[in-house]
Amino acid sequence: MKATxxxxxxxxxxxxxxxxxxxxxxxxxxxxxxxxxxxxxxxxAEQAAAAQALLDSGATPQQLLPGIVVAxxxxxxxxxxxxxxxxxxxxxxxxxxxxGSFFLLALAACIAVIARALRAEAHVREQQDSFLAxxxxxFKTPLASLQLSLETMALRAPSPxxxxxxxxxxxxxxxxxxxxxxxxxxxxRLERGRVDLxxxxxQLAGAVQRVLAQLEERAQSERxxxxxxxxxxxxxxxxxxxxxxxxxxxxxxxxxAVKSAGGGHITLCARATGREVELQVADSxxxxxxxxxxxxxxxxxxxxxxxxxxxxxxxxxxxxLMEMADGRVSARSDGPGKGASVHLTWxxxxxxxxxxxxxxxxxxxx
Amino acid sequence: MSAxxxxxxxxxxxxxxxxxxAENLRAEGYQVSMAPDGELALTWLAxxxxxxxxxxxxxxxxxxxxxxxxxxxxxxxxxxxxxxxRGDPADRVRGLEAGGDDYLAKPFHLQEFLLRVRAxxxxxxxxxxxxxxxxxxxxxxxxxxxxxxxxxxxAWNGEAQELTEKEAMILKVLAEHAGQIVSxxxxxxxxxGYDVFPSTRTVDNFILRLRKRFERDQANPRHFLxxxxxxxxxxxxxxx
Numbered sequence: 001m002k003a004t005x006x007x008x009x010x011x012x013x014x015x016x017x018x019x020x021x022x023x024x025x026x027x028x029x030x031x032x033x034x035x036x037x038x039x040x041x042x043x044x045a046e047q048a049a050a051a052q053a054l055l056d057s058g059a060t061p062q063q064l065l066p067g068i069v070v071a072x073x074x075x076x077x078x079x080x081x082x083x084x085x086x087x088x089x090x091x092x093x094x095x096x097x098x099x100g101s102f103f104l105l106a107l108a109a110c111i112a113v114i115a116r117a118l119r120a121e122a123h124v125r126e127q128q129d130s131f132l133a134x135x136x137x138x139f140k141t142p143l144a145s146l147q148l149s150l151e152t153m154a155l156r157a158p159s160p161x162x163x164x165x166x167x168x169x170x171x172x173x174x175x176x177x178x179x180x181x182x183x184x185x186x187x188x189r190l191e192r193g194r195v196d197l198x199x200x201x202x203q204l205a206g207a208v209q210r211v212l213a214q215l216e217e218r219a220q221s222e223r224x225x226x227x228x229x230x231x232x233x234x235x236x237x238x239x240x241x242x243x244x245x246x247x248x249x250x251x252x253x254x255x256x257a258v259k260s261a262g263g264g265h266i267t268l269c270a271r272a273t274g275r276e277v278e279l280q281v282a283d284s285x286x287x288x289x290x291x292x293x294x295x296x297x298x299x300x301x302x303x304x305x306x307x308x309x310x311x312x313x314x315x316x317x318x319x320x321l322m323e324m325a326d327g328r329v330s331a332r333s334d335g336p337g338k339g340a341s342v343h344l345t346w347x348x349x350x351x352x353x354x355x356x357x358x359x360x361x362x363x364x365x366x
Numbered sequence: 367m368s369a370x371x372x373x374x375x376x377x378x379x380x381x382x383x384x385x386x387x388a389e390n391l392r393a394e395g396y397q398v399s400m401a402p403d404g405e406l407a408l409t410w411l412a413x414x415x416x417x418x419x420x421x422x423x424x425x426x427x428x429x430x431x432x433x434x435x436x437x438x439x440x441x442x443x444x445x446x447x448x449x450x451x452r453g454d455p456a457d458r459v460r461g462l463e464a465g466g467d468d469y470l471a472k473p474f475h476l477q478e479f480l481l482r483v484r485a486x487x488x489x490x491x492x493x494x495x496x497x498x499x500x501x502x503x504x505x506x507x508x509x510x511x512x513x514x515x516x517x518x519x520x521a522w523n524g525e526a527q528e529l530t531e532k533e534a535m536i537l538k539v540l541a542e543h544a545g546q547i548v549s550x551x552x553x554x555x556x557x558x559g560y561d562v563f564p565s566t567r568t569v570d571n572f573i574l575r576l577r578k579r580f581e582r583d584q585a586n587p588r589h590f591l592x593x594x595x596x597x598x599x600x601x602x603x604x605x606x
Contacts, residue, residue: 137424140451141380144473148386151476156393169382 005121012114019107026100030093037089044077044085051075138180138312142173149173183313186245187299190320197239197324201349204270204277205230207240211247215255223263224255230270236277236346242321243346246329249314250281250342257285257340264339277348282341287333296331318344372417372487373397377407377433378449379425383472387420387449387479394480404428408436416444418486423450423461431464438465443517443531445486449474465530468558489557493535496542505541507602508589510580514538519579527579532557536572540590540600549597573598 044067051068052075067078149170153163189195208230219226236243251266258264264284271278288296297319299312315331322329326347333340374396378384381402388398399416401407404425411419419437423430434446445467450457453471461469467486470479497503497514505512509522517534519527529537535557540548550569573590581587588604 137451140472141383144449144451145380145382145386147473148383148390148476152386152390155390155476169385173382 005118008114008118012111012118015107015110015114019104019111022100022103022107026096030096033089033092033096037085040085041082044081048075048077135184139177142176142180146170146173146177180313183317187313187317187320190317190324195242195321195324197242197321199237199239199325201235202238202240202243203232204234204236204279204346205232207243208247208268208279211244211251215248215251219255219266222255222259224258225265226251226268227265228268230268230279234270234272234277235349237349238325238327238346242325246318246321246344247279249318250329250344253314254281254283254285254340254342257287258283260286261337272348273345275348276345279344279346280341281344282339284339287336287338287340288331289336290333293331293333297329322346371395371397373399373415374418374420374483375399375401375407375410375414375416376420377401377404377425377430378420378422379403380422383422390476390480391420391483394483396483404430404433407433411437411442411444417490418483419444419446420483421446421448421466423448423452423457431460434461434464434466438530441517441528445490445531447482447486467531489535492556493538496538505537505602508580508582508604512537521580522582529579533572533576533579536569537576537600540598541602544600544602547593547596547599552597569598 048068051070055070055073055075067081068075069078070076149166152158153166158166205228208228212226212228216226238246254266258266261284266281266283268282269280297315299316315329319329322344328345329342331340331342374391376384376387376391376398378387378400379402384400384402388400391398399410399414401410404427407419407421408428421430421434425433428436430448430450434448437444437446446465448461448466448469449472450461450469451472453469458469467489468482470482493514503513503515505514510519512519512529512534514534514537517529517531519529521527536553539553539556553569573592574584577584577587577590581589589601591599591601593599
């Protein structure tokens with residue numbers, strides 16, 4: 001890694017030096033040509049002057065100096081000679097301009113390519129570093145709690161009854177770390193685009209019901225009532241696993257928000273809007289400040305004042321999966337303590353948009 | 367430990383860690399209050415006093431460092447023990463610069479944590495009892511007047527000075543041993559405890575700050591004298 005970087009930087013330096021060299025060389029050549037042509041003109045002029053002197057003294061200069069034309073007692077340079085000089089000067093100038101700009105352009109392109117690669121690499125490294133820093137920070141808290149509980153048991157040798165809350169806390173810390181590992185792997189796969197989604201028409205109500213069945217017990221023990229009113233006719237286009245993960249993460253988030261508020265309710269409802277289906281998950285939980293709405297879906301973001309053990313990855317995974325499924329997700333809240341709602345929008349399956357409005361109203365009632 | 371159980375405030379957003387820390391502190395005989403974030407901690411501290419604050423650095427909202435700075439800015443000198451997931455030396459120094467007394471990286475050892483809590487409280491017990499009487503609460507030297515209880519001073523030129531708790535503690539140690547040589551290591555041990563700072567250079571920096579506050583000519587100090595290779599000597603009368 002380090003050797004590669006040294007090579008890249010050396011190559012960049014070489015190309016930059018080459019570009020400067022080429023520029024200098026062209027300038028030097030240009031100056032040289034101008035000097036040479038000027039010298040040639042001076043030499044010709046001197047020859048013409050010498051021929052004039054000879055002519056004035058009565059000699060026959062044609063034999064002495066070729067290229068000198070004598071007409072009417074005046075010695076002048078042959079016009080083709082000066083013309084040739086001018087042509088030669090122009091030809092060389094053009095050559096330098098064309099070749100020089102070509103080389104310089106090519107070298108500039110090389111510099112741009114190398115610099116871009118170097119910058120991209122630095123960006124990736126920076127992202128990896130901050131990801132690692134965040135991940136290690138996220139792990140250190142449950143680790144610290146686990147170590148503290150174990151050392152408390154070792155130091156204080158508590159009775160079995162006194163030990164029970166400690167053991168429960170340790171198990172919860174382990175579960176938290178396991179969930180974190182799963183979510184980190186999931187988000188890493190999402191990031192690299194290694195997730196192969198197979199969208200198909202799915203019944204929304206059924207998918208939501210399956211997740212609800214698994215969370216029911218937990219909701220009851222935390223004094224949370226969940227009501228769901230989703231028309232069975234509503235179908236969305238999504239990968240079945242992705243749909244499950246999205247609904248589960250959003251619901252777990254809502255459960256945590258309501259639990260922090262000391263209990264309450266979560267309401268799910270869905271409606272078809274044109275070619276889309278929107279699922280709304282509203283809760284009476286802790287809510288959040290309006291400004292935090294967008295930040296919620298960023299990686300590792302956690303709500304301030306949150307007492308929930310979130311990894312800060314759940315809603316990030318939701319957003320990524322929704323984006324990949326051509327869907328959208330947003331969160332709204334009237335402020336801290338005023339509950340919140342999450343809106344998930346998928347493309348509707350073709351047959352749903354074809355349903356007459358009366359039919360969907362009918363099924364909703366049923 | 368004094369007769370009344372010292373009150374400790376635990377500011378930690380992770381409920382498990384907060385509960386674990388609180389239970390252990392209670393088992394050691396401290397009274398414990400808890401705050402899940404910095405703002406609640408500052409509100410609580412505005413109405414209640416405590417002997418020590420256990421402060422997590424990564425808190426939702428205002429982080430621990432700014433909470434500590436806010437406390438110091440409003441003149442609260444309650445000792446602070448930082449808990450943090452980031453334990454590299456730069457973060458350590460940042461924490462202490464923010465006015466913290468000690469710094470412990472997560473995950474930490476319970477015994478070490480309890481030891482450090484005890485050490486901080488002991489140092490403050492010493493400082494308070496050493497400044498308890500009217501004779502020991504005020505130090506006068508070379509036209510300067512230092513009030514150890516209020517952390518305030520008036521310099522020889524009439525300028526009012528606000529001392530940080532570390533400056534006051536160093537001055538207290540030096541004043542207790544006026545005329546004697548105090549080594550840098552002794553100062554570190556008495557004022558900070560142990561391996562908190564990476565070097566004894568820190569002590570030198572604090573002495574420079576004290577000289578700046580109280581010496582008429584910083585280049586030729588008459589009260590805070592350097593004893594080359596050993597440490598410092600404080601003279602109340604001033605070197606002739």
